[in-house]
Amino acid sequence: MRIFFKLVYKDALVVMRDRGGLAMLFIMPLALVLLMTSLQDATFRSVNESGIRLLLLNNDIDSLGLSVEKKMMQSGLFRTFTEIDDRKPTEQEVKDAVAAGRFLIGVIIPHGATQRIRDKVSRNVQMALSGSQPVSGPEDSVFLQVYLDPTTKISFRENLQHSIHEFSSEIESQIILQEITLKINELLAIPVYDLSQVQEEVIFYREEYATRGDTGVIPNSVQHNVPAWTIFAMFFIVIPFAGAMIREREDGSLDRLLTMPVSHAKILFSKTIVFLFICYFQFILILIMGVYLFPLIGLPALQTGDNLGMLSLMALATALAAIGYGIAVGTITRTHQQASIFASISVVILAALGGIWVPVFIMPAFLRQISVVSPLNWALNSFYDILIRNASFSEVFPGIIGLCLFALACILLALIYKKLKWAS
Amino acid sequence: MIDSDVSIDIKDLTRYYKGNHIPALDQVSLQVRKGDIFGLLGPNGAGKTTMIRILCGLLSPTNGEVTIEGYSLKNEKAFIRKIIGVVPQDIALYSSLTARENLSVYGGICGLKGRFLKERIKELLPVFGLEKSADRHVEHFSGGMKRRLNLIAGLLHMPRILFLDEPTVGIDVHSRNVILENLREINRNGTTMVYTSHYLEEAENLCSYITIIDEGRIITRGTLAEIMERSGSCTSLVDVFLSLTGKTLRD
Ligand SMILES: Nc1ncnc2c1ncn2[C@@H]1O[C@H](COP(=O)(O)OP(=O)(O)OP(=O)(O)O)[C@@H](O)[C@H]1O
Ligand SMILES: [Mg+2]
Numbered sequence: 074m075r076i077f078f079k080l081v082y083k084d085a086l087v088v089m090r091d092r093g094g095l096a097m098l099f100i101m102p103l104a105l106v107l108l109m110t111s112l113q114d115a116t117f118r119s120v121n122e123s124g125i126r127l128l129l130l131n132n133d134i135d136s137l138g139l140s141v142e143k144k145m146m147q148s149g150l151f152r153t154f155t156e157i158d159d160r161k162p163t164e165q166e167v168k169d170a171v172a173a174g175r176f177l178i179g180v181i182i183p184h185g186a187t188q189r190i191r192d193k194v195s196r197n198v199q200m201a202l203s204g205s206q207p208v209s210g211p212e213d214s215v216f217l218q219v220y221l222d223p224t225t226k227i228s229f230r231e232n233l234q235h236s237i238h239e240f241s242s243e244i245e246s247q248i249i250l251q252e253i254t255l256k257i258n259e260l261l262a263i264p265v266y267d268l269s270q271v272q273e274e275v276i277f278y279r280e281e282y283a284t285r286g287d288t289g290v291i292p293n294s295v296q297h298n299v300p301a302w303t304i305f306a307m308f309f310i311v312i313p314f315a316g317a318m319i320r321e322r323e324d325g326s327l328d329r330l331l332t333m334p335v336s337h338a339k340i341l342f343s344k345t346i347v348f349l350f351i352c353y354f355q356f357i358l359i360l361i362m363g364v365y366l367f368p369l370i371g372l373p374a375l376q377t378g379d380n381l382g383m384l385s386l387m388a389l390a391t392a393l394a395a396i397g398y399g400i401a402v403g404t405i406t407r408t409h410q411q412a413s414i415f416a417s418i419s420v421v422i423l424a425a426l427g428g429i430w431v432p433v434f435i436m437p438a439f440l441r442q443i444s445v446v447s448p449l450n451w452a453l454n455s456f457y458d459i460l461i462r463n464a465s466f467s468e469v470f471p472g473i474i475g476l477c478l479f480a481l482a483c484i485l486l487a488l489i490y491k492k493l494k495w496a497s
Numbered sequence: 498m499i500d501s502d503v504s505i506d507i508k509d510l511t512r513y514y515k516g517n518h519i520p521a522l523d524q525v526s527l528q529v530r531k532g533d534i535f536g537l538l539g540p541n542g543a544g545k546t547t548m549i550r551i552l553c554g555l556l557s558p559t560n561g562e563v564t565i566e567g568y569s570l571k572n573e574k575a576f577i578r579k580i581i582g583v584v585p586q587d588i589a590l591y592s593s594l595t596a597r598e599n600l601s602v603y604g605g606i607c608g609l610k611g612r613f614l615k616e617r618i619k620e621l622l623p624v625f626g627l628e629k630s631a632d633r634h635v636e637h638f639s640g641g642m643k644r645r646l647n648l649i650a651g652l653l654h655m656p657r658i659l660f661l662d663e664p665t666v667g668i669d670v671h672s673r674n675v676i677l678e679n680l681r682e683i684n685r686n687g688t689t690m691v692y693t694s695h696y697l698e699e700a701e702n703l704c705s706y707i708t709i710i711d712e713g714r715i716i717t718r719g720t721l722a723e724i725m726e727r728s729g730s731c732t733s734l735v736d737v738f739l740s741l742t743g744k745t746l747r748d
Contacts, residue, residue: 076608325587326590
């Protein structure tokens with residue numbers, strides 16, 4: 074035990090002597106969280122307060138066109154315009170106005186869109202009644218043309234496309250069901266319950282931000298961004314950790330230690346303890362910043378509720394996963410440079426996959442499926458569970474276990490790699 | 498088989514490195530007696546460092562057996578680590594730590610504690626001329642100073658067996674003599690030493706038993722007197738080496 078303390082003393086001393094590195098370990102994450110939260114908060118507010126400028130050209134003037142127009146006018150998300158310079162624009166003018174940045178989105182409902190749906194429905198219904206052909210559901214938004222300002226951020230654009238798509242296909246399917254009901258009633262002369270009533274309300278992506286119960290936790294950019302960027306910053310501990318391993322190996326100190334009565338496992342465990350402490354300290358600093366500094370600079374304060382214990386546990390589990398990854402990187406890469414390039418790129422990839430940059434739910438389906446491989450995703454979900462959904466310990470527990478298992482898997486990988494190398 | 502006089506027993510030690518079909522050590526068998534200063538001499542690439550690294554458990558041999566103080570190197574490495582000290586050829590120190598901190602870490606890990614550890618560091622630093630630099634960071638040390646600290650780190654805990662891989666390279670003549678005198682003193686107190694060097698004169702003076710290897714094989718061995726006697730006309734180890742291998746050693 075005394076020997077182990079000596080190792081911890083040594084690792085702590087080495088970390089502390091590297092003043093520049095230490096400053097980066099604490100200042101960079103704080104700066105990152107502050108910057109990203111402020112940026113996103115600004116976007117979030119401008120969208121919330123002023124709405125997204127949308128230009129709607131409704132050439133249909135029938136069920137589809139009218140209901141789209143009505144929905145859009147009602148929507149808090151969009152500020153909908155139907156005229157430019159006090160008159161109805163042409164299709165080309167809509168495109169031009171969006172391209173010129175006057176509107177973020179242009180939506181054109183083409184002439185006869187509703188009629189086309191009706192025709193399709195009646196064809197389908199007739200086929201369905203006469204043979205085995207099933208009634209086809211609403212297809213992709215073939216009826217609407219949507220133009221987006223090309224300069225909008227990709228993530229934002231995907232967000233919009235997603236909601237407009239949901240929006241219009243919802244209305245389409247409602248109309249289709251209505252038309253089917255009509256058609257069937259016409260043909261059968263037995264009244265059928267209006268199927269369109271079965272449909273649920275339009276689902277916005279913003280549903281994801283819903284809170285549970287009356288915990289008073291209001292979803293805002295702070296509750297989202299603080300955990301996301303904290304996890305991201307924490308995973309960057311991989312670089313100094315792997316760096317410390319590699320430096321010790323390169324300068325021969327590791328070899329010297331290995332001729333002494335101390336095991337390799339202890340040498341690594343000592344580093345793990347020191348870096349866990351660093352990560353935890355990072356986390357506490359970020360929390361303090363979120364709770365006390367944010368309100369001073371006009372951001373909403375981070376609300377931790379009475380979840381500090383669970384948050385701490387999550388932070389430690391996340392740090393452990395990052396350190397496990399660091400052990401694997403530090404074992405497998407040979408030089409400091411290799412380690413930092415590999416680690417930073419892979420962490421950015423895992424972060425992107427894990428939903429740190431762009432929420433997972435607006436990713437394309439196949440990416441959404443891969444996102445579950447990212448430990449950052451597990452960490453993020455568990456943090457959201459705590460900070461936004463006020464989840465109980467048993468709901469967060471699987472995330473914690475997952476992160477610990479990830480760390481374990483990384484260490485195993487490192488061990489196997491070493492065994493193979495030693496054997497040759 | 499177990500001779501109570503023998504400290505290190507090496508049998509048919511062979512080591513191949515990956516991608517090299519010529520062995521770095523080729524079926525070397527030798528014994529180091531307790532209390533000896535065993536000189537392992539040879540030119541660059543002879544296999545000296547390979548031998549030392551195997552003996553201190555950092556490298557596994559391709560073939561062969563080693564026992565140290567009766568412990569099998571293969572199966573009882575943990576015991577062996579408690580009784581050996583190593584001064585590696587490449588300096589192994591934490592450069593951001595001070596001399597004293599380095600010694601405190603290494604000494605502590607070797608089992609020295611508290612007051613005794615502090616005293617021991619205080620005692621050794623002046624012996625190797627580092628008392629004035631005790632609290633300076635090692636990264637600001639000169640090459641020779643690092644080497645001297647590297648040496649202290651290996652013998653601080655008074656190991657039963659001390660491996661020294663070219664401990665005096667790059668150290669000025671005066672300091673070198675001080676160091677050699679101290680090594681003799683440590684040896685007189687009962688530490689067995691395995692010592693590699695290019696400096697043959699140094700080895701002549703220091704070592705009680707000498708083995709010269711080249712290309713992984715032993716080319717001659719014995720006490721200095723025995724080697725000289727066998728070699729006939731030679732007047733120094735340098736001559737012996739030249740006559741046996743046709744090579745000269747770098748110095
Ligand atoms: N890590 C390694 N990988 C491959 N070959 C190696 C390795 N280390 C040493 N060798 C080879 O093994 C042989 C013996 O090397 P070793 O370092 O034991 O020599 P040495 O006697 O210590 O030399 P020097 O006097 O230069 O320190 C050399 O031919 C060297 O090329
Ligand atoms: Mg060598």
